[in-house]
Amino acid sequence: MTDYEDTDPEELRSGLKKIRKRRWFFWITIMLYLPSMMLAMQAPQAGQAIVTVFIIWILLLIVAVALLALVRCPQCGNCFHMNGYSFRPVRNCFHCRLHLTADKQK
Ligand SMILES: [Zn+2]
Known part of the structure; x- marks a missing residue:
């Protein structure tokens, strides 16, 4: 165990800032799903639009999860959200x- x-x-500050930015990207991607699907359902060719939106969304999600999973903890250098193969986007380093x-508590 190391301390601050x-x-x-x-x-520490820039590392945590990077993690927070990637977390935002991840949650925004998840929240985009519903509005973009609703828009796609109103398109003239709804079936095709839904499939297109879904594929784009899945690709975005894969990128968001990969970025989040691979981000390094600025303190210990390990993956912040990963432990072995388990992924957990919580607010503490694994x-x-x-x-x-x-960085804001000091
Ligand atoms: Zn750590």
Whole structure:
């Protein structure tokens, strides 16, 4: 276990900022699903539009999950949201328990 003092505060801040940005991208992608589907259902060729929107959304989701899964913890250097093969987008580092807003708590 390492504590906050071992990490350069500037590095910690920019690392956590990157994680927060990627989390936003992930949640926005998930929330986009419903409105984009509703729009697609109103299209003249609804069936085709729904399939197109769904494929684009799945690709976006894969990118969002990959970005989130691969982001590194600025404190311990491990993947922030990953432990082995389990993925958990919670607010603490899986390995060193660093909180997402640790840079704002000081
Ligand atoms: Zn960590």
